[in-house]
Amino acid sequence: MAEIDKGQLRAARSLGATPLQRFLRVFLPLSVPGVAAASVLVFVLSLGFYITPAMLGAPANMMIGELLIQEIQKVGSVRASALGMLLLAGTLLSMGLLAVLWKTAGRKTERTAAA
Numbered sequence: 001m002a003e004i005d006k007g008q009l010r011a012a013r014s015l016g017a018t019p020l021q022r023f024l025r026v027f028l029p030l031s032v033p034g035v036a037a038a039s040v041l042v043f044v045l046s047l048g049f050y051i052t053p054a055m056l057g058a059p060a061n062m063m064i065g066e067l068l069i070q071e072i073q074k075v076g077s078v079r080a081s082a083l084g085m086l087l088l089a090g091t092l093l094s095m096g097l098l099a100v101l102w103k104t105a106g107r108k109t110e111r112t113a114a115a
Helices: 006-014 019-047 051-056 064-074 077-114
Strands: none
Touching: 006 019, 019 077, 064 077
16 A cells, blocks of 8 residues: 555645545555555465464364365264355355456556556
8 A cells, every 4th residue: 555656646635625535435445455455465364364363263163174174074074065155155155256356446546557
């Protein structure tokens, strides 16, 4: 966000935009790709953490990774496979939503640069 051109914000101000309009129409669309990239990195890294919830959590409130490990150890692979598919579907859905957000932000940035 520090690399966003402040000249565009000054131009919006000189054209009569309020601070809220400058934020919503200039700063936010320019910062969405960075926010989306950071979200993807944090989300993907958080999928791999199985040990932290196991150490910090209690059996009453466990995360899906710990539940998968318990199901495989106790019952077998049928229920764990269903939970794994649920985790995969949630991951793919989240990544798809971020891709749509990224494309939408790119279009807004192109329109802002062209205008």
